[in-house]
Amino acid sequence: MQKLVLFTLVAITCQQTHAEFTAADCRELGFIKAQLMCSSCDKLDDFGLETLKTPCKQCCTLDQQPAAQRTYAKAILEVCTCKFRAYPQIQAFIQSGRPAKFPNLQIKYVRGLDPVVKLLDDAGKVQETLSITKWNTDTVEEFFETHLAKDGKGKSSYSVVEEAVDDDDDDDYLLTNKV
Template sequence: MWRNTLHCWVLIFVLISFSSFVSSKEQLSPKQCEDLGFTGLAICSDCNTFVEYVKDKDLISDCKKCCTEDSDDSTSKITYSGAILEVCMRKLVFYPEIVGFIEEEKDKFPTVKTQYLFNSPPKLIMLGDEGQHKETIRIDNWKREHILQFLQKKVLLNSASS
């Protein structure tokens, strides 16, 4: 009897451990990813870059659930011709880091424009060569220096059309 009970507990422990492992590898739906703010982070190497800016393990885990494996490491070196920093002007009071970036750092990026849209959460809309939207990245909890570092790596400083 004791041996059977022990086997049952071992089996339960193994199943719980396995389910935790499986759930850590699960993929989220595009809608769930967008709700989490990972609309534009489709490549897993971007999650690795994200680790440099954000130290929250839960956010990194969510990022990895929303990404697809990239076949070539060069995809992590994707750059954009510009970006739009979109935010609701009425909500700026809740985002002092973003206000600081707009007031003190944004002028360093001539290809980054600010767009105020009612009720919009803070996000970077990354632009392709023709000005088309390529990715959208929510930046609600980013610090000013993280926005600055991210744009330095991802956005070309000079526009080809200038």
């Protein structure tokens, strides 16, 4: 019986030593558990922050695959044109010739929505949804170059989905958000 109790105490101690911190614990330490990749913790030595490495490792998420290797068959950039003033970098990307470089990119205008990118697999199922509110024009383009399949897996072509507008003579892009 004594051996069982001793074994249990040792097991609990070992488990606590190797246990990861909860999201709340990590937040108190200044880490965002959901966004912290373990490869980032390895770089702390370069900046003389070795003391942060242990808690960092307990708060990090294992790097599953390098970001450059994850590709998607299709992407949908959803945004409301009424938000273009708040996100001029997204407006600049959309109104430039850059989207035409990506045949498997669709731009969809959704009333009241902050800019997001939906990444889809071959079957058209959404795999990830990312907020791109803080991205600049070059970052958006680089992201699509890195994460969209280049071999034509997406089968669809670049398109813009807008709401129907009665007056086709006016080229004002804000008409898509008329009430």
